[in-house]
Amino acid sequence: MKLNNRNIALIIPLILVLIGICLQFWLGEFPLHLFKFPVNLIVIIQLILIIIASYIFLRKNKIILFLASGYAALSSMLLFAFVVIIMAIYPQTGQISNILDKLGFSNIILSWIYAISVIYLLLSLGTITVKRIVPFKTKNLFFFLNHFGLWIVLAFGNLSQADKVSISITVPEAETIWYGYDKKNNYVEPDFAIELTKFTIEFYPPKLGLIDNNGNLLNPKIYQPREIIKAHSLNIINNDVYVIDLIENAIVINDSIRRVAGLPEKTYIAVLQINTDTVYLQNGTEFSPPVIYEIDQNYKLVILNPEPKYFGSEIKLYTKSGITNEIHKIEVNKPLEIGNWKVYQTSYFKTPEFKGYVSVFTAVFDPWLNATYCGIALMFIGAISLIFKRKISKKEE
Amino acid sequence: MIWKLLHIVFILFVFFWLTGSILLFLKRDNRILKKLIVFLPLTANILLMIFIGLLWSELERPPLKTMAETRLWYSVFVSLITWIVFLQTKSKPLYLLGFIMSSVFLLVDILNPEYQTKNLMPALQSPWFIPHVVIYMISYAILAAACLTVLIGFVNTIKRKSIDKQSITLSMNLVYPGFALLSLGMIMGAIWAKIAWGDYWSWDPKETWALLTWIFYLICIHLHHSFPKKQKLLMLLLGLSFIVLIITWLGIRYFPTGLNSIHVYG
Numbered sequence: 001m002k003l004n005n006r007n008i009a010l011i012i013p014l015i016l017v018l019i020g021i022c023l024q025f026w027l028g029e030f031p032l033h034l035f036k037f038p039v040n041l042i043v044i045i046q047l048i049l050i051i052i053a054s055y056i057f058l059r060k061n062k063i064i065l066f067l068a069s070g071y072a073a074l075s076s077m078l079l080f081a082f083v084v085i086i087m088a089i090y091p092q093t094g095q096i097s098n099i100l101d102k103l104g105f106s107n108i109i110l111s112w113i114y115a116i117s118v119i120y121l122l123l124s125l126g127t128i129t130v131k132r133i134v135p136f137k138t139k140n141l142f143f144f145l146n147h148f149g150l151w152i153v154l155a156f157g158n159l160s161q162a163d164k165v166s167i168s169i170t171v172p173e174a175e176t177i178w179y180g181y182d183k184k185n186n187y188v189e190p191d192f193a194i195e196l197t198k199f200t201i202e203f204y205p206p207k208l209g210l211i212d213n214n215g216n217l218l219n220p221k222i223y224q225p226r227e228i229i230k231a232h233s234l235n236i237i238n239n240d241v242y243v244i245d246l247i248e249n250a251i252v253i254n255d256s257i258r259r260v261a262g263l264p265e266k267t268y269i270a271v272l273q274i275n276t277d278t279v280y281l282q283n284g285t286e287f288s289p290p291v292i293y294e295i296d297q298n299y300k301l302v303i304l305n306p307e308p309k310y311f312g313s314e315i316k317l318y319t320k321s322g323i324t325n326e327i328h329k330i331e332v333n334k335p336l337e338i339g340n341w342k343v344y345q346t347s348y349f350k351t352p353e354f355k356g357y358v359s360v361f362t363a364v365f366d367p368w369l370n371a372t373y374c375g376i377a378l379m380f381i382g383a384i385s386l387i388f389k390r391k392i393s394k395k396e397e
Numbered sequence: 398m399i400w401k402l403l404h405i406v407f408i409l410f411v412f413f414w415l416t417g418s419i420l421l422f423l424k425r426d427n428r429i430l431k432k433l434i435v436f437l438p439l440t441a442n443i444l445l446m447i448f449i450g451l452l453w454s455e456l457e458r459p460p461l462k463t464m465a466e467t468r469l470w471y472s473v474f475v476s477l478i479t480w481i482v483f484l485q486t487k488s489k490p491l492y493l494l495g496f497i498m499s500s501v502f503l504l505v506d507i508l509n510p511e512y513q514t515k516n517l518m519p520a521l522q523s524p525w526f527i528p529h530v531v532i533y534m535i536s537y538a539i540l541a542a543a544c545l546t547v548l549i550g551f552v553n554t555i556k557r558k559s560i561d562k563q564s565i566t567l568s569m570n571l572v573y574p575g576f577a578l579l580s581l582g583m584i585m586g587a588i589w590a591k592i593a594w595g596d597y598w599s600w601d602p603k604e605t606w607a608l609l610t611w612i613f614y615l616i617c618i619h620l621h622h623s624f625p626k627k628q629k630l631l632m633l634l635l636g637l638s639f640i641v642l643i644i645t646w647l648g649i650r651y652f653p654t655g656l657n658s659i660h661v662y663g
């Protein structure tokens with residue numbers, strides 16, 4: 001086989017995959033933790049220097065010529081595409097139970113193949129970018145935005161993962177918590193504590209649903225759950241159902257309705273007239289079992305647990321600089337910034353032992369975020385310019 | 398339920414487009430007929446948009462949540478974009494293919510309705526929700542038009558035994574804006590994810606497949622730019638890229654990796 005550019009472009013990814021596989025066998029997963037600050041910054045600066053220097057001093061070198069060509073561009077994209085294809089079709093469980101898992105397939109982002117493919121991409125993309133911007137011409141500006149933007153995103157997005165800390169903090173109402181657990185379940189103490197003063201939750205109106213004998217909700221094509229609205233008539237499997245009343249915060253005991261103030265979980269009672277009978281339905285909680293109605297021997301009518309419409313926390317913060325009495329709000333889609341951390345409202349739950357809600361936060365420490373965002377901004381402008389790019393068909397022919 | 402109106406909208410939609418298509422192939426040089434050919438599909442489209450508007454007001458949230466709802470938007474955009482490209486190129490096959498494609502997606506919605514409630518989970522209540530999904534749907538529609546164009550080019554190539562360069566150029570002219578919108582949709586999704594969950598990229602199966610689609614089109618663009626002579630390869634790749642796109646959009650749930658995706662709708 002001749003060693004022309006085309007064949008080299010095809011062989012390099014193969015060789016790199018082989019190297020990646022060997023390293024994975026000998027060393028296990030890629031040691032991302034070694035790339036914590038300042039190592040990652042040094043690596044990025046080194047990469048930039050190497051690319052610029054080699055472009056200045058080794059411009060005629062065959063390797064550099066290759067890296068700056070369309071061959072290397074497609075070759076590196078091909079390798080990266082291969083890695084993403086594995087990720088797309090092979091379940092990313094992180095467990096190691098067969099030979100493919102040993103090659104890093106079940107946790108591709110921490111595999112050597114992924115790391116190598118990103119480095120190859122950074123080298124070719126970097127060399128090409130430098131080639132096109134020296135000397136600088138305005139017509140190359142959008143090329144620069146697209147390619148340099150992607151370079152920044154790839155470099156900082158990947159290498160910053162070593163520094164990124166993401167912890168889950170679980171705070172019961174009226175308590176103060178100063179620790180959390182990261183994704184590998186390690187105990188972590190950020191430099192602040194959260195007191196949950198109030199947790200607010202709102203629900204969508206509850207729905208009626210049909211379940212079968214195994215307790216499974218029926219396929220929506222057979223029966224679509226319906227919102228329970230007072231004074232509405234429904235037809236459910238040839239039964240006339242009329243909603244007499246919908247009562248919040250009450251439970252059914254011995255066929256009668258008890259209103260209970262301060263129930264720990266949201267309950268609803270629907271008072272229905274089904275054909276000629278009056279029927280009570282109630283959704284189930286940790287504290288009281290559901291009350292259901294048998295339509296026939298196959299189907300049962302139930303109230304589905306209500307879906308949350310809104311939830312958010314009001315908190316007090318304890319930081320190194322002291323306590324303020326200020327109340328902060330954290331809601332879904334509205335995180336709170338605390339020093340170098342951002343705190344997100346992730347979820348909530350209830351336990352039988354505890355009366356209030358337990359709010360779950362995710363606190364993220366991601367010092368390179370702004371660098372990655374700079375790259376994203378460049379790509380954004382680049383993409384907008386690309387909307388208007390055209391090949392002129394007449395000139396070509 | 399407004400959703401039931403879709404039957405009528407579908408019949409009118411097909412009627413307008415079909416009449417336009419028949420007139421188109423009759424080849425009469427009549428000014429009124431020519432106008433009808435142009436305006437019938439537009440009327441069909443406006444009807445569909447009105448339907449979406451009604452659905453939006455009934456649901457009290459943008460109808461972008463379920464697969465069936467995104468298919469509606471897709472139909473609108475495919476129909477609109479093939480119509481616009483037709484105005485520029487007068488390509489009859491494209492007119493027909495655009496009509497068939499948008500009608501098929503509406504038909505799927507009629508056979509597979511997903512009546513949905515108003516409920517929008519808190520994470521979806523974000524100003525990014527609408528632009529993220531709408532931009533993706535426009536991009537998918539443009540790339541569908543690009544795929545249809547290349548399909549026509551492929552048939553022409555076989556018929557004429559020489560490569561139909563014009564179709565490839567036309568197709569690439571659609572791939573640039575399509576790919577650009579793909580990038581914008583992806584970036585908006587990333588920013589939104591960061592605000593909602595603290596991660597701009599979490600390698601969720603839908604995200605991975607979206608990235609793969611993006612890479613495939615990236616390869617198309619660069620192949621075309623750096624190796625303009627590789628036209629057969631480019632045609633093949635454009636077709637393949639669209640298959641990856643369709644898998645991303647419709648097929649994720651059938652893959653072993655896709656079962657736990659937060660993006661599996663409905």
Ligand code: HEM
Pocket residue numbers: 068069070072073074076077121124125128132143146147150379382386389615618619622623
């Ligand atoms: C955000 C992603 C990217 C976008 C939007 C993009 C877009 C483009 C466009 C529009 C061109 C044509 C430039 C022109 O007409 O002047 C181009 C050329 C090129 N791109 Fe990219 N590209 C991207 C990523 C990459 C990557 C990852 C590589 C390499 C690994 C690469 C390598 C090249 C090369 C070698 C050329 C040809 C340059 C030349 O002929 O001087 N691009 N790119």
